[in-house]
Amino acid sequence: MDSKPSPAVVVSAVPPYGHVILSAKWRGSTLAHHFKGVVKAIFEEELGVVDLHLSNKSCILYVSESDVVAGNDYKRKIVRFRNANSNFHGVVLVEKTRLSEQYFSGLQRFVVLELGLTLLAVASPVEAAQLISQMVHGESKENPFRRRSACRLLDPVVLNLVQQIPGVGKVKAMALLQQFSSIHQICNLSAQQLESVVGQATAQQIWGFFHNQLS
DNA sequence: TCGTAGGTTTT
């Protein structure tokens, strides 16, 4: 069921779950056509330089094969895209085809290294639609397009285990793993060594947790 | 899952 009377007023640029907002110029395009049945498209006239909004606070700029090959000052466009959407996670979706692949590494250097945006390559509009569908559907689950607050270097499983130690919460678990990197290491530390990271009371608690056999 | 009250630890 396509809902044709979409609201004329833009309340916000964040679509409801399972939907994407895309700029009106995509109406009737191959890309939009392949959303059918998987994600719902809401067309919006004034989206500025953005092509597509996802509800996970991401917005997408689509760079087509012809944009790349013709050099259509897409760089200027990407810069405007980045500047206009500081609150969102900017993703540049580029068509990497036989014709455009020779320009890809240059584009990659520019988008990722210089602008700090995410770059995703697809071979065709159909593939782009599939990828976007996956991004939309993966929103509720963990997905690689979500902004991560914590640093990715710490294993979340290990982090959780360390937090099971009484007196140790998020902050101290992070601090401990930053300094000692493994549970195995932490459990062999003396209370004095632990005190270099954590306070005296907590150091005792941690040492006790590993060494006091509770009855 | 997220925010917060209330008690404890750290500085």
Place this chain on the structure above:
DNA sequence: AAAACCTACGA
């Protein structure tokens, strides 16, 4: 003493 932290509880 103030700031930071931990935990448990309720929306």
